[in-house]
Amino acid sequence: MAGSPLSLALLCLVASALAGGAGARKTVGVYVLCKGEFSVKITNWGATIMSVVLPDSKGNLADVVLGKDTLAEYVNDTFYFGPVTGRVGQRIARGRFVLDGKVYHTYINDGKNAIHGGHRGFSKVIWTVKEYVAGGDSPYITLYYRSFDGEQGFPGDLDAYVTYQLSSPYVLGVRMNATALNKATPVNFLLHTYWNLRGHGSGDVLGHTLQLSASRYTPLDEELLPSSGVVAPVAGTPYDFRSPTPIGARIRQVMSGPIVAGYDINYVIDGDGMRKVATARDGASGRALELWANQPAMQLYTGNYLNNTRGKDGKVYGQYAGFCLETQGYVDAVNHPEFPSQTVRPGQVYKHDMAFMFSF
Numbered sequence: 001m002a003g004s005p006l007s008l009a010l011l012c013l014v015a016s017a018l019a020g021g022a023g024a025r026k027t028v029g030v031y032v033l034c035k036g037e038f039s040v041k042i043t044n045w046g047a048t049i050m051s052v053v054l055p056d057s058k059g060n061l062a063d064v065v066l067g068k069d070t071l072a073e074y075v076n077d078t079f080y081f082g083p084v085t086g087r088v089g090q091r092i093a094r095g096r097f098v099l100d101g102k103v104y105h106t107y108i109n110d111g112k113n114a115i116h117g118g119h120r121g122f123s124k125v126i127w128t129v130k131e132y133v134a135g136g137d138s139p140y141i142t143l144y145y146r147s148f149d150g151e152q153g154f155p156g157d158l159d160a161y162v163t164y165q166l167s168s169p170y171v172l173g174v175r176m177n178a179t180a181l182n183k184a185t186p187v188n189f190l191l192h193t194y195w196n197l198r199g200h201g202s203g204d205v206l207g208h209t210l211q212l213s214a215s216r217y218t219p220l221d222e223e224l225l226p227s228s229g230v231v232a233p234v235a236g237t238p239y240d241f242r243s244p245t246p247i248g249a250r251i252r253q254v255m256s257g258p259i260v261a262g263y264d265i266n267y268v269i270d271g272d273g274m275r276k277v278a279t280a281r282d283g284a285s286g287r288a289l290e291l292w293a294n295q296p297a298m299q300l301y302t303g304n305y306l307n308n309t310r311g312k313d314g315k316v317y318g319q320y321a322g323f324c325l326e327t328q329g330y331v332d333a334v335n336h337p338e339f340p341s342q343t344v345r346p347g348q349v350y351k352h353d354m355a356f357m358f359s360f
Contacts, residue, residue, distance in 0.1 A: 024128050024129060024130050024144070025044075025128065025129040026044075026126055026127075026128045026129070027126075028043065028044060028045045028071055028126055029043065029044060029129070030042070030043050030050065030071070031043070031044070031129065031132055031134070031141050032134060033134060033135075033139040033140065033141060033164065033165075033166050034134060034135050034139060034166075035135070035137075035138075035139055035166040035167075035168070037053075037054065037055050037061060038053070038054050038166060038170050038358075039051075039052075039053045039054075040052050040053075040164060040166060040172055041053075042141055042164055043071060043074060044126060044127040044128070044129050044143055045071060045074055045075060045083075045125075045126060045127075046074065046082075046083030046084065046122065046123040046124060046125065046127070047083060047084040047122070047123075047127045047143045047145075047162045048074060048081070048082045048083040048084075048123070049065055049067075049082040049083075049164070049191070049193050050065070050067050050068075050074075050082060051063045051065050051067060051312075052064050052065045052172065052193075052358075054170055054287070054358050054360070055360055056285035056286055056287055056360050057285065057286025057287075057360050058286075060285075062198070062199035062200075062202075062285070063199060063200050063312075063313075064195055064196055064197050064198075064199060064200065064287065065082060065193055065194065065195065065196075065200060065322075066081055066082075066194035066195075066196060066200045066201075066303075066311055066312075066317055066321060066322040067081045067082055067194075067200065067311065067312050068081060068310075068311065068312055069312045069313070075124075079305070079306065079309065080116065080123060080192040081192075081194060082191075082192060082193045082194070083122070083123035083191075083192055084122055084123060084162055084176065084189055084190070084191055084192075085116035085117055085121055085122060085123045085189065085190050085192055086116075086117045086121060086122035086123075086147075086160065086178075086187065086188065086189040086190075087117050087121065087122065087147055087151070087152065087154045087158060087160075087185065087186070087187060087188075087189075088106075088114075088117055088154070088186050088187065088188045088334065088342070089116050089117065089121075089188050089189055089190035089192075089326070089328055090115065090116070090188065090190065090266075090299060090326075090328060090331045090332070091110060091113045091114065091115050091223070091224060091225055091331055091332055092106055092113060092114040092115075092332055092334055092335070093113055093223075093225050093227070093332050093335050094108070094112055094113060095107065095108040095112075095113060095114035095118075095153070096335075097186065097334035097335055099155065099184055099185070099186070099334070099343065100184055102155075104153055104154065104155060105153050106118055106152055106153035106154060107119050107120070107152045107153055111223065112223070113223060113225065114152075114153075116192075117152055117154075118152030118153065119152075120151075120152060121152060122145060122147070122160065122189070123192070125145060127143035127144060127145045127162070128143065128144045128145065129141065129142075129143060130142045130143065130144045130161075137167075137168075138165060138166065138167050139165070139166050140163055140164060140165035140166070141163070141164050141165075142161060142162070142163040143161065143162045143163075144159070144160065144161050145159075145160045146158070146159055146160075147159075147160060149182070149183065154185055154186070155183040155184065155185050156180055156181060156182050156183025156184065156185045156346070157180075157181040157182055157183075158178055158179070158180055158181065158185060158187070158344075159178065159179045159181060160176075160177070160178045160189070161175075161176070161177045161178070162174070162175070162176050162189075163175040169359075170357070170358040170359065170360075171355055171356065171357050171358070172355070172356040172358075173353075173354070173355050173356075174191060174353070174354040174355075174356070175351075175352075175353050175354075176189045176191075176350075176351075176352040176353075176354075177349055177350060177351050177352075178344065178349070178350040179344075179347070179348070179349050179350075180344045180345055180346050180347070180348060180350075181346060182346055183346065184343055184344070184345045184346065185343070185344055186333070186334045186342040186343055186344070187342055187343075187344045187350040188328055188329040188333070188342045189328075189350075189352050190299070190326040190327065190328040191326065191327075191354065192324055192326060193324060194303060194321070194322030194323065194324055195280065195289060195322055195323055195324070195325070196208075196282075196321060196322045196323075197280060197281070197282035197285060197287040197288070197289060198282045198284055198285050198287070199285070200311060200312070200313075200315060200317075200321075200322070201311055201312075201313065201315025201316070201317065201321070203318075203321070204248070204318065204319070204320040204321055205247055205248075205282075205302070205303075205320055205321065205322060205323050206246065206247050206248025206251065206320055207246055207247075207248065207282070207283065207284075208246065208247050208280050208281065208282050208323065209244040209245060209246055209247075209280070209281045209283070210241050210244070210245060210246075210247050210278065210279070210280050210300075210323075211241055211242070211243065211244045211245070211278065211279045211280075212241040212242065212267055212269075212277070212278050212298070212300070213242075213269055213270045213271070213275065213276050213277055213278070214234060214241070214242070214267035214268060214269050214270060214277075214298070215233060215234060215235070215242060215268075215270055216231050216232060216233055216234060216267070216268040216270075217231070217232060217234050217237075217239050217265055217266060217267045217268060218230065218231055218232070218265075218266045218268065218297075218330060218331065219232055220264075220265060220266070220331070222255075222257060222258045223257075224256070224257060224264055224331075225331065225332055226266065226330070226331050226332055226336065226339075229336050229338050229339070231268055234267075238250035238251075238253040238254050239254065239263075239265060239267075241300075244279070244281070247263075247302060247320075247323060248320070251263065251302065251320070256301075256302075256304040256305070260304045260305065261304070262301075262302045262303070262304030262319075262320065263300045263301060263302045263304075263323075264299070264300070264301045264302070264304060265299065265300055266297050266298070266299050266328075266330060266331045267297060267298050267299075267300060268296065268297055268330075269293075269295070269296060269297060269298055269327075272296075273294055274292055274293070274294045274353060274355075275292060275293075275294075276290065276291070276292050277291045277292060277293050277298055277325070277327060278290070278291045278298065278325050279291075280323070280325070285360065286360045287358065287359070287360045288358070288359045288360070289356055289357070289358055290356075290357040290358075290359070291325050291327070291354065291355070291356055291357075292354065292355040292357070293327035293352075293353060293354045293355070294351070294352065294353045295327040295328055295329060295352055296329060296330065296340050297327070297328050297329060297330050297331075298325060298326060298327045298328065299324065299326040299328055299331070300323070300324070300325065300326075301323065301324040301326065302320050302322075302323050302324075303317070303319065303320050303321050303322045303323065303324075304319060304320070305319075306318060306319050306320070306321050306322070307319060309321075327352070327354055329342045330342075
């Protein structure tokens with residue numbers, strides 16, 4: 001959505017006024033973080049990013065996130081436009097895993113498998129607004145969700161927190177934490193935001209260049225599961241983005257399931273700790289996004305199943321209208337002891353940090 005500095009200023013002024021209320025809130029609402037010409041809109045339904053507005057190289061504002069117009073549309077969304085997914089994001093083969101000798105069955109909602117925490121995962125619940133500061137030097141919002149023992153088949157109570165925070169210059173920080181309260185449980189949160197740096201609804205992202213700090217990936221089968229357990233080098237494959245490469249350069253050479261072309265693949269990120277994961281750039285607008293994170297892996301998804309999908313502001317999203325950079329643990333790690341463990345035991349804290357650094 002294109003905008004003017006004046007309209008953005010008015011939006012931020014309204015957000016600051018609304019932020020004056022005290023106490024935690026668990027009604028569904030929309031919350032805006034503003035820092036100059038940089039703004040992010042969030043709803044506590046699914047801890048979802050609804051918009052990210054920032055200038056291009058000529059000072060024109062645009063919303064670079066795909067999404068919906070109304071909260072009702074987000075409630076009924078099946079494309080995961082911008083939420084946090086969990087308790088375990090990505091797929092679990094047959095919705096089944098064994099932990100400490102006990103078999104657990106989670107809700108199956110993707111063919112024969114579970115995906116993104118089940119049919120009522122963390123993307124489909126109301127999060128409590130714990131803190132909200134709309135403006136100032138470092139505006140932020142902290143959201144909280146208590147996941148109960150047995151929810152969607154997962155063991156134990158879990159306290160989950162997500163904080164979105166703006167800082168200079170044009171940095172969106174995301175901190176996701178979770179504490180297991182009474183049982184060991186797998187935890188793997190991911191943020192499912194679709195990006196189009198030219199502006200949502202401006203066409204496909206095949207011309208965006210992408211560079212990944214990933215020399216390895218986990219090959220997936222037709223069900224998009226790493227059934228072989230292999231970690232393979234990207235060298236010599238269409239998955240090699242170690243040098244800046246247009247997203248569309250080799251997209252017809254890869255499959256997202258048995259019949260649809262496109263990227264939906266898990267990369268193993270080089271190094272450890274908080275480090276650079278990806279850089280994406282749109283030449284037309286001059287906007288670039290640099291992602292840093294502390295997770296071992298990242299799923300690249302290129303909106304392969306978008307098909308004249310109704311978006312916000314009257315826009316319609318065709319195939320490849322956005323791309324997702326979903327930092328995470330390895331896909332289906334609960335069923336692959338050779339992959340890094342996602343088990344969080346009582347008293348332990350899961351920490352997943354991201355920083356989206358924009359330039360233009």
